[in-house]
Amino acid sequence: MSKLEQIEKAVAQLDRQELEAFSLWFEEFQAERWDRQIEKDDAESEFDRLTEDALTEFRAGKTRSL
Template sequence: MTKIEELERAVISLTAEEYRKFRQWFLEHDWAEWDQQIENDARTGKLDFLNQEALEAKQQGK
């Protein structure tokens, strides 16, 4: 059995309250991962093009 299958079985066996808490934890964890990725991308310059686009739009009065 794979880890994913084990997790699926574990999640299915949760009570409604446990499932609600798990979902909340998972969403918070997922958003934290997303925030970290954005921070990393910003730090390494991968998002610099967005700043450039915004500056160009501002200069054009948009």
């Protein structure tokens, strides 16, 4: 059985209170990972590259109005 299958089985066996606590923990876990990724992308100037790519496509007429 894979780790994911083990986790799915364990989560399915949680009672309502445990599931709520797990859900809150997992949301916080994901938010922290997202924050670290944003910080990493910023430090590596990833946003600058994405901005430049978008501006290049805009100037080339490859965009459309929303």
